[in-house]
Amino acid sequence: KAGVTQTPRYLIKTRGQQVTLSCSPISGHRSVSWYQQTPGQGLQFLFEYFSETQRNKGNFPGRFSGRQFSNSRSEMNVSTLELGDSALYLCASSYGPINEQFFGPGTRLTVL
Amino acid sequence: LAKTTQPISMDSYEGQEVNITCSHNNIATNDYITWYQQFPSQGPRFIIQGYKTKVTNEVASLFIPADRKSSTLSLPRVSLSDTAVYYCLVGAPEAGTALIFGKGTTLSVSS
Numbered sequence: 001k002a003g004v005t006q007t008p009r010y011l012i013k014t015r016g017q018q019v020t021l022s023c024s025p026i027s028g029h030r031s032v033s034w035y036q037q038t039p040g041q042g043l044q045f046l047f048e049y050f051s052e053t054q055r056n057k058g059n060f061p062g063r064f065s066g067r068q069f070s071n072s073r074s075e076m077n078v079s080t081l082e083l084g085d086s087a088l089y090l091c092a093s094s095y096g097p098i099n100e101q102f103f104g105p106g107t108r109l110t111v112l
Numbered sequence: 113l114a115k116t117t118q119p120i121s122m123d124s125y126e127g128q129e130v131n132i133t134c135s136h137n138n139i140a141t142n143d144y145i146t147w148y149q150q151f152p153s154q155g156p157r158f159i160i161q162g163y164k165t166k167v168t169n170e171v172a173s174l175f176i177p178a179d180r181k182s183s184t185l186s187l188p189r190v191s192l193s194d195t196a197v198y199y200c201l202v203g204a205p206e207a208g209t210a211l212i213f214g215k216g217t218t219l220s221v222s223s
Contacts, residue, residue: 004155033211043156043199043213056210090155092211100146101211103155 002026004104006091012110018079021107025072025093032074033101034066035090043090049074078109086111116200121218130187132217134200137181145176145183148199150216156199160185187219195221 005024013019025032034046045058049068066076072093078085088108092101117135124130136145144163148156160167162174162183173186187194197216 035211035213042215045210045212048210058210088153092155100158100161103157106153106155108153 004091004093004102006089006104006107008107009105010108010110012112013081014112015081015083017081018077019081019109021076021078021089021091021109023074023076023091023093023104025074025091026095026102029093029095029102030072031094031101032068032072033092033094034074034076035092036060037088037090037106038086046076046089081111083111085109116202116214118198118200118214118217120215121220123220123222124190126191126221126223127189130190130194130219130221132185132187132198132200132219133182134185135182136200136202139180139202140204142204143180143202144204145174145180146201146203147172147174147185148201148213150197150199156213159198190219190221192221192223195219 004026007022031050033048035043036046037043046060047054047066048056052068063079068074088106090103090106092103094101144161146161147159149159150156160169160172160174162176164176167174175184197218199213199216201211
């Protein structure tokens with residue numbers, strides 16, 4: 001069974017631009033969560049989607065948004081990029097218990 | 113969500129058993145304890161999960177005392193490839209529950 005895939009793997013943007021990251025969960029998984037990882041703040045929860053509905057949201061500004069499609073694939077968008085948005089963005093999917101999540105390799109976003 | 117406390121770092125040598133203890137004094141009745149492993153520039157990987165007593169799988173064991181206020185991840189005979197960050201998480205497997213990762217424990221295994 002294929003794992004969680006994320007595209008692109010690497011991305012370089014400049015301040016003020018916007019970016020869209022994509023995540024394809026493991027087949028059959030309906031829950032998709034997004035996390036931001038930085039050296040200073042560690043792994044922080046962004047939001048979680050299940051059946052196209054956002055069920056939970058972390059403490060991030062409204063510039064961070066996401067959505068989930070009917071095939072469970074998810075996208076995350078960050079508008080008006082700031083230097084501090086440079087991070088590894090991780091997507092995780094799960095089938096059942098929310099504690100047991102399968103993570104993708106991440107998208108490394110660099111904002112210049 | 114219960115807050116967890118674990119050592120920032122640990123050092124070990126190949127072939128030794130490593131025990132990483134996590135403290136979670138405010139664990140709730142329906143909370144489970146889950147451990148993840150993360151290598152540099154990769155996403156975390158689920159290692160083991162338990163509710164009480166002892167759980168063992170092919171890579172690790174998880175010991176949980178009766179009061180459930182702490183837990184210990186045991187890695188038998190570690191190798192260099194076990195060098196990673198290990199996260200202890202506590203939470204209920206309910207819809208919409210967010211995983212809260214702490215700082216984790218950086219395990220360094222030397223030859």
